[in-house]
Amino acid sequence: MTASLCLLFDSDGTLVDSEILLAQVMADVLPDYGLPFTAAEYMHDFRGVRFLDIVRTLEQRHGEIGETQCLDLEEAMRSRMETRMRAELRAIEGMPAALNALSAYPRAVVSNGPDRKIRCAMESTGLASHFGERLFSAYALEVWKPDPRLFHIAAEAMGYPPERCVVVDDAAVGVAAGLEAGMHVIHLNRFPDEETTPDGAIAINHASELPAVIEQLVRQTPALA
CATH class of the missing domain: 3.40.50.1000 (HAD superfamily/HAD-like)
Structure with missing residues (x-):
């Protein structure tokens, strides 16, 4: 049946x-690309939201970073996140x-x-x-x-x-x-x-x-x- x-x-x-891990990783990586961000911001405002949409929102607040930097940022974030997931998730x-x-x-x-x-x-x-x-x-x-x-x-x-x-x-x-x-x-x-x-x-x-x-x-x- x-x-x-x-x-x-x-x-x-x-x-x-995984969300607190992701929040911490994003708080570590995003500021390196000119986008100030905290783990608390992710947990309060962005849980479950597409990563690119988060970046676009931050760009509206802090200025555009360019497509090449955006791609580099996402690659850096996902690499660091996978490492932490395999060790801590x-x-x-x-x-x-x-x-x-x-x-x-x-x-x-x-x-x-x-x-x-x-x-x-x-x-x-x-x-x-x-x-x-x-x-x-x-x-x-x-x-x-x-x-x-x-x-x-x-x-x-x-x-x-x-x-x-x-x-x-x-x-x-x-x-x-x-x-x-x-x-x-x-x-x-x-x-x-x-x-x-x-x-x-x-x-x-x-x-x-x-x-x-x-x-x-x-x-x-x-x-x-």
Whole structure:
């Protein structure tokens, strides 16, 4: 029997605890290219946002750096980030157990990051076996959250209509994309004192809550014809 729901997971901040590493790396690298930046800025204002969009925003504030420098900047940032991920990255607390409990459901990773970064994250944290090759990178597909098309492409590839998909995402851009895509959305809100879950999304604060929420959604979702 086909599972009634397909689970579409964000990577950074949802499956893996990479965002503070990324914030620190960007705070180290961006100022070297004339773009003042702090880790706190990333965590408060830019979580989940496409890297180039962050750079463009900073350029509006501090002046353009040029395309060559922008390419060099991204290469330096990604190289340093991969080194730190392989040495330090961990899965989000409770996520491995949650994925084990949800093993009956088809699932995929849908991320605003490059394919190489997604694969590095899955390999470094031992989560790769849960997803295999079901990895959907915005860079490969050339469409980034909050554009809902990224989730639509993933859903179609997985063989599920939007209403049978559940987006699990921690970032505002991913939650917005999932809602606009017409999917069920679970907001892993790890900073409830600072962030508000938008109407239409289900808020959880810990990955251990996921299996129960999915079970509830299944009870509310009619079986496939």
